[in-house]
Amino acid sequence: MSKVSRRGFLSVLGALIPSFFMTKAEAVPTFSFSKNGDPKLGALLGESKRIKNGQTQIYSGQSGGQMIEVILTRTNKGLVALDGTCTHQGCTVGLDKAHKKIVCPCHHSVFDPSTGAVILGPNGTSKNSIGPLNKYTVTEKAGNMYIK
């Protein structure tokens, strides 16, 4: 496992932390796997027009009695839906909108919102030290977005 320099890690961290906490205060759209869904397509997230190309949005939802977080990004290839559970030790990640990155508050891993790939591992370790964020299947139909 290779290490990222301490200076590099701290500079990335310092740039990410302020905007990470600011985004937590924003209203988060909600959804539920047990309500308002489609048996084939999954949980209804809302209208497709809510996310423009290049935009990322966090959704908070109910799944099996638990709250989960899904991070949705519209790329040139379509929508990408990522599980908001960090693959290191399971903390809920957050969105740094200013830097267009997903950041874990527990050990500061950084992920790419358009793929879920690891950019920086926990506590400055290499991107190969943990796995990417898990993905949901996302479908758009009749102007709405669904995940399962």
Ligand code: FES
């Ligand atoms: S739980 Fe996310 S970096 Fe450790």
